[in-house]
Amino acid sequence: MGYVDTMTSDEAPVIGRSGSYAKGVARRREILDRAIEVFTERGADGTSLRRIAQALGVSHAALLHYFDSREQLLVAVYEHAEARRDEANAQHRPALATDVMVRAAVQNVEVPGLVQLYSTLVAASLEADSTASKAFFTHRFEAVRAALTEDLARDQAAGLVRDDVDPARIAALIVAASDGLQIQWLLEPSIDLQETLRSFTTLLAPPQPS
Amino acid sequence: MGYVDTMTSDEAPVIGRSGSYAKGVARRREILDRAIEVFTERGADGTSLRRIAQALGVSHAALLHYFDSREQLLVAVYEHAEARRDEANAQHRPALATDVMVRAAVQNVEVPGLVQLYSTLVAASLEADSTASKAFFTHRFEAVRAALTEDLARDQAAGLVRDDVDPARIAALIVAASDGLQIQWLLEPSIDLQETLRSFTTLLAPPQPS
DNA sequence: CATAAATACCTCCACGCGGAGGCTTTTCTG
DNA sequence: CAGAAAAGCCTCCGCGTGGAGGTATTTATG
Numbered sequence: 505m506g507y508v509d510t511m512t513s514d515e516a517p518v519i520g521r522s523g524s525y526a527k528g529v530a531r532r533r534e535i536l537d538r539a540i541e542v543f544t545e546r547g548a549d550g551t552s553l554r555r556i557a558q559a560l561g562v563s564h565a566a567l568l569h570y571f572d573s574r575e576q577l578l579v580a581v582y583e584h585a586e587a588r589r590d591e592a593n594a595q596h597r598p599a600l601a602t603d604v605m606v607r608a609a610v611q612n613v614e615v616p617g618l619v620q621l622y623s624t625l626v627a628a629s630l631e632a633d634s635t636a637s638k639a640f641f642t643h644r645f646e647a648v649r650a651a652l653t654e655d656l657a658r659d660q661a662a663g664l665v666r667d668d669v670d671p672a673r674i675a676a677l678i679v680a681a682s683d684g685l686q687i688q689w690l691l692e693p694s695i696d697l698q699e700t701l702r703s704f705t706t707l708l709a710p711p712q713p714s
Numbered sequence: 715m716g717y718v719d720t721m722t723s724d725e726a727p728v729i730g731r732s733g734s735y736a737k738g739v740a741r742r743r744e745i746l747d748r749a750i751e752v753f754t755e756r757g758a759d760g761t762s763l764r765r766i767a768q769a770l771g772v773s774h775a776a777l778l779h780y781f782d783s784r785e786q787l788l789v790a791v792y793e794h795a796e797a798r799r800d801e802a803n804a805q806h807r808p809a810l811a812t813d814v815m816v817r818a819a820v821q822n823v824e825v826p827g828l829v830q831l832y833s834t835l836v837a838a839s840l841e842a843d844s845t846a847s848k849a850f851f852t853h854r855f856e857a858v859r860a861a862l863t864e865d866l867a868r869d870q871a872a873g874l875v876r877d878d879v880d881p882a883r884i885a886a887l888i889v890a891a892s893d894g895l896q897i898q899w900l901l902e903p904s905i906d907l908q909e910t911l912r913s914f915t916t917l918l919a920p921p922q923p924s
Numbered sequence: 925c926a927t928a929a930a931t932a933c934c935t936c937c938a939c940g941c942g943g944a945g946g947c948t949t950t951t952c953t954g
Numbered sequence: 955c956a957g958a959a960a961a962g963c964c965t966c967c968g969c970g971t972g973g974a975g976g977t978a979t980t981t982a983t984g
Contacts, residue, residue: 680894
């Protein structure tokens with residue numbers, strides 16, 4: 505969960521749906537901002553369409569004019585929140601691929617509710633009839649894995665990472681560990697998220713550092 | 715997710731709630747069995763109290779006589795399904811701790827709907843007002859990590875696992891990776907769950923096997 | 925075997941949810 | 955400036971959970 509620069513399509517109106525009268529786009533953004541507020545205050549299941557609508561002073565059905573479903577709205581909220589995080593973080597580019605991941609994870613758990621939202625949406629994406637979230641996460645996982653695979657391969661070529669493992673598999677493993685550990689941390693904050701994830705750096709170090 | 719022999723409390727009536735006239739216990743089990751069927755057929759959100767009740771030929775309120783809430787019922791369903799899996803698997807005891815985990819993960823994804831149920835419940839456990847699932851997973855994660863930590867420490871002492879890493883952290887990492895990878899696999903079955911998880915064995919092998 | 929308690933349900937209700945359909949107003953475009 | 959498209963919003967619907975209050979039925983026990 506969370507890997508910098510995987511979604512740089514500023515143009516694609518993944519947010520919302522139909523045409524763009526520019527006023528509608530602004531309204532969409534307004535809805536998302538409110539939704540984020542509601543979300544951080546009341547959690548995932550407290551974020552009903554009705555409650556967001558209440559915060560905006562309209563009826564819940566108004567929101568469905570901008571988003572096809574609650575699920576789609578929540579996905580948009582996640583994208584929006586994450587995009588903020590990433591852009592406030594664009595200059596940093598640590599040496600190792602694993603460090604990028606560690607940093608993203610740590611920043612994730614600092615945004616209240618973000619991990620919870622992520623979990624909720626992942627669970628939703630596994631439902632048979634889910635559309636928005638399934639498409640989103642399928643694509644997302646693939647993009648994140650691909651980016652990380654590339655970085656790992658580069659690190660291997662540079663001699664920074666042992667080369668007796670398949671970078672694609674390690675990438676999947678790291679993403680999985682990062683996701684899973686954020687959840688464990690939410691339930692048990694005594695876990696040292698940063699140091700635990702850093703273990704990967706040790707495990708992936710080349711055999712003889714001289 | 716899924717690690718053998720973490721819950722051998724056959725006596726504790728985590729399933730359901732009140733007294734045990736022995737007939738009631740049987741009925742509870744019957745409900746859980748039906749619930750699992752409904753779940754594998756209709757997914758997590760299709761498993762409403764009403765639908766399970768329908769499958770049993772009773773009203774939804776009857777179920778609330780045996781379980782305090784839908785959430786508690788779902789937790790019981792998960793425990794039940796997992797207990798089945800584990801008992802059908804009790805004889806096996808692979809050499810390495812990591813292999814135990816790999817096996818559990820592979821068997822998990824073979825039970826239809828189990829990973830989805832797990833994800834749903836984990837997401838629920840992060841909700842502010844969740845009770846049953848939060849208690850269950852907090853305890854569960856701790857138990858699984860503890861068991862795995864112990865196994866890893868043993869492997870380290872036996873020279874089967876490198877000893878320059880903290881077994882407790884590696885345990886958390888492995889559990890996280892296993893959980894996360896099962897989800898990735900559900901969304902992208904071309905991922906080789908078994909081999910990817912096995913990467914840990916390579917990463918954790920001692921430096922010089924000689 | 926009587927009887928009190930626990931069990932095993934049911935019906936009905938309160939409330940919240942997401943979503944479909946419809947209606948008016950605003951805005952862009954030829 | 956016409957009219958199509960988009961925006962903006964509401965009312966109504968069905969389904970969900972949880973619970974209150976009721977009534978048979980079963981069970982343990984003296």
